[in-house]
Amino acid sequence: MIVAEPEAAPTAASGVVGVGTRSATLRAVYMIWYRDVLKYWRDRVRLIASLAQPLLFLLVFGLGLSSSLRGAGGGFGGTGGSGSLNYVQFVFPGVVAMAVLFTAIFSAMSIVWDREFGFLKEILVAPVDRSAVAVGKALGGATQAMLQGCVMLVFAPLVGVHLTLLSVVELVPLLFVLAFALSSLGVAVASRMRSMQGFQVVMNFMLLPIFFLSGALFPLSGLPGWMTVLTRLDPVAYGVAPLRHAVLGGAGVPAAVAARVGDVSLFGRTVPTPLEVVMLLLFGVAALAVAIRGFRIPD
Amino acid sequence: MTLSASVPGERGSMTGPAPEPATSVIGVRGLVKRYGPVEAVRGIDLDVHRGEVFGFLGPNGAGKSTTISILCTLLRASSGTAHVAGFDVQRDPAAVRARIGLVFQDPSLDDQLTARENLEFHALIYNVPRAVRRQRINEVLEMVGLGDRASSLVRTFSGGMKRRLEIARGILHDPRILFLDEPTQGLDPQTRSRIWEHLQELRRRLGVTIFMTTHYMDEAEYCDRIAIIDHGRIVAQGTSDQLKQMVGGDVVSVITADDVRAMAEIERALDVSPVLQDGSLRMEVADGAAFVPRLIGAVSAPVRSVTVRRPSLDDVFLKLTGRAIRDEDADPLQAMRAMGARWAGRRR
Numbered sequence: 001m002i003v004a005e006p007e008a009a010p011t012a013a014s015g016v017v018g019v020g021t022r023s024a025t026l027r028a029v030y031m032i033w034y035r036d037v038l039k040y041w042r043d044r045v046r047l048i049a050s051l052a053q054p055l056l057f058l059l060v061f062g063l064g065l066s067s068s069l070r071g072a073g074g075g076f077g078g079t080g081g082s083g084s085l086n087y088v089q090f091v092f093p094g095v096v097a098m099a100v101l102f103t104a105i106f107s108a109m110s111i112v113w114d115r116e117f118g119f120l121k122e123i124l125v126a127p128v129d130r131s132a133v134a135v136g137k138a139l140g141g142a143t144q145a146m147l148q149g150c151v152m153l154v155f156a157p158l159v160g161v162h163l164t165l166l167s168v169v170e171l172v173p174l175l176f177v178l179a180f181a182l183s184s185l186g187v188a189v190a191s192r193m194r195s196m197q198g199f200q201v202v203m204n205f206m207l208l209p210i211f212f213l214s215g216a217l218f219p220l221s222g223l224p225g226w227m228t229v230l231t232r233l234d235p236v237a238y239g240v241a242p243l244r245h246a247v248l249g250g251a252g253v254p255a256a257v258a259a260r261v262g263d264v265s266l267f268g269r270t271v272p273t274p275l276e277v278v279m280l281l282l283f284g285v286a287a288l289a290v291a292i293r294g295f296r297i298p299d
Numbered sequence: 300m301t302l303s304a305s306v307p308g309e310r311g312s313m314t315g316p317a318p319e320p321a322t323s324v325i326g327v328r329g330l331v332k333r334y335g336p337v338e339a340v341r342g343i344d345l346d347v348h349r350g351e352v353f354g355f356l357g358p359n360g361a362g363k364s365t366t367i368s369i370l371c372t373l374l375r376a377s378s379g380t381a382h383v384a385g386f387d388v389q390r391d392p393a394a395v396r397a398r399i400g401l402v403f404q405d406p407s408l409d410d411q412l413t414a415r416e417n418l419e420f421h422a423l424i425y426n427v428p429r430a431v432r433r434q435r436i437n438e439v440l441e442m443v444g445l446g447d448r449a450s451s452l453v454r455t456f457s458g459g460m461k462r463r464l465e466i467a468r469g470i471l472h473d474p475r476i477l478f479l480d481e482p483t484q485g486l487d488p489q490t491r492s493r494i495w496e497h498l499q500e501l502r503r504r505l506g507v508t509i510f511m512t513t514h515y516m517d518e519a520e521y522c523d524r525i526a527i528i529d530h531g532r533i534v535a536q537g538t539s540d541q542l543k544q545m546v547g548g549d550v551v552s553v554i555t556a557d558d559v560r561a562m563a564e565i566e567r568a569l570d571v572s573p574v575l576q577d578g579s580l581r582m583e584v585a586d587g588a589a590f591v592p593r594l595i596g597a598v599s600a601p602v603r604s605v606t607v608r609r610p611s612l613d614d615v616f617l618k619l620t621g622r623a624i625r626d627e628d629a630d631p632l633q634a635m636r637a638m639g640a641r642w643a644g645r646r647r
């Protein structure tokens with residue numbers, strides 16, 4: 001004989017209400033986000049270590065390359081004289097984007113870790129929608145990556161990049177949008193992976209091309225045709241351009257110069273910053289949808 | 300909400316009068332689970348009553364974890380039905396999840412967080428109200444004897460402490476049914492009995508129904524009722540006494556100087572069929588005390604020792620399957636190899 005009547009749902013007093021509802025799922029999103037941020041904050045060693053690579057790039061490409069370019073005669077970007085652009089100013093937003101990219105992708109790696117070491121199961125058996133895992137992780141990774149980008153801004157004066165308060169106010173939301181898009185991408189990949197090795201292989205394969213084709217290190221104009229196509233398919237390109245716009249604007253680089261080295265054009269037109277932001281957001285949402293599907297697949 | 304005693308079914312006030320005590324809270328019919336060519340669960344039926352401790356016993360790879368995963372809505376059955384707390388696990392997984400707690404076979408704590416943080420996160424997703432959260436967390440920590448380690452990182456805990464913390468987490472949201480997959484695996488005897496005390500107390504104070512798997516036969520003594528599963532089939536179900544009656548009478552073991560000769564002599568003179576196991580002859584007889592003098596008379600080789608004991612569940616398992624349930628404390632690597640071999644064997 002099977003079961004006379006359902007057990008009463010535990011009441012609010014006994015602990016569980018609103019199970020499987022949207023509010024329960026939202027709480028789970030919050031919990032997953034909070035856990036990520038707490039661990040990021042607690043793990044200072046990782047926080048500092050993950051700054052090492054962008055700083056190295058900044059020193060080598062920025063200071064090193066920039067002085068050798070100057071030695072070879074002429075600034076960067078064509079115009080000499082006051083208000084001209086040096087390579088450090090150009091590459092700085094690219095390196096900030098790099099910090100965001102790497103942090104976002106590697107924070108997604110924790111999903112594979114959690115799956116392997118069980119904590120994810122605890123969430124997957126809870127009475128919440130599985131989409132909570134994808135959304136919580138994407139937001140958690142985005143927060144970490146954005147904070148990492150903000151920390152990079154602190155180094156601007158040290159390498160001689162002048163930031164105004166206004167440009168910082170502009171940069172922070174842009175960093176978040178880029179961080180969200182990339183973190184969602186990372187979660188989408190991680191949601192299909194069952195092993196750390198698998199994730200690392202896929203990411204090693206993707207990460208550097210995404211970075212190199214994003215315009216972080218060189219302007220995206222005047223490239224060979226095939227390369228131009230690839231750069232336009234790189235989501236990070238639409239994050240680097242607005243960051244560069246804000247940085248160069250704050251540094252007092254003439255708008256025409258900044259536009260020539262920094263802007264991305266599509267079908268012969270310059271893509272304006274608001275459109276770039278919208279494209280990144282759409283990309284992030286699409287990646288998130290893929291991630292949510294990934295978690296709905298039963299093990 | 301406190302952990303004060305509550306009559307099982309008291310919470311039934313929302314759906315009317317308290318249900319009858321013998322209502323089954325878990326009902327399984329014809330459950331089958333296939334992993335590709337491997338049939339892990341081959342059509343099992345189970346009934347677990349409200350408020351009892353139900354033991355699910357079986358050797359490695361018998362299908363225990365698979366069954367638990369289906370009951371906890373983590374895995375879809377290939378066929379058959381299962382009801383938990385009144386809800387179909389396939390059709391109403393959210394309702395089932397809200398009423399159960401689960402302690403996984405494999406560790407599932409975040410060891411970079413403290414014990415309290417692990418519990419706080421759990422309380423958050425299960426919406427234990429903020430007002431009682433702290434008190435409730437303290438209570439479950441006290442209950443498993445970890446009150447003084449609440450702020451330590453889980454990384455610094457011993458295996459037994461982690462297990463107890465997982466049990467605390469499993470009951471934090473006050474589930475009506477607690478599933479435990481091998482809660483005592485790999486722990487030393489003191490820790491095992493300590494965990495058992497906690498579980499007994501849970502059942503006594505809160506009326507929680509406990510469904511647990513183990514392959515320690517001696518632990519089944521703590522269970523109200525037991526099902527023995529082997530190769531995906533239930534081979535026996537009942538109370539420990541009922542199962543032991545299947546063996547009938549007492550188990551007598553004798554060690555002699557010449558076991559082979561003794562075996563033949565016993566078979567001829569006493570009409571029982573002993574089995575040679577671990578260097579002693581083992582037989583089941585109706586009345587052990589009366590049998591021993593006859594045994595000694597029948598054997599011509601010097602007798603080194605004779606023991607008479609009540610049958611254990613190991614004897615039951617041996618009788619039902621023709622095998623011992625496990626090699627005593629086989630190391631995990633060996634267990635894995637055995638599992639792999641079995642896997643390969645079935646695929647062929």
Ligand SMILES: Nc1ncnc2c1ncn2[C@@H]1O[C@H](COP(=O)(O)OP(=O)(O)OP(=O)(O)O)[C@@H](O)[C@H]1O
Nearest residue numbers: 334337339357358359360361362363364365366642
């Ligand atoms: N994901 C899977 N894919 C394929 N086969 C599986 C999978 N999970 C379990 N099995 C097989 O199903 C059978 C039952 O496994 P299960 O984990 O349920 O056993 P168990 O009784 O819990 O064993 P143990 O005591 O070792 O935990 C085994 O033969 C195992 O190899």
Ligand SMILES: [Mg+2]
Nearest residue numbers: 363364365404
């Ligand atoms: Mg198991």
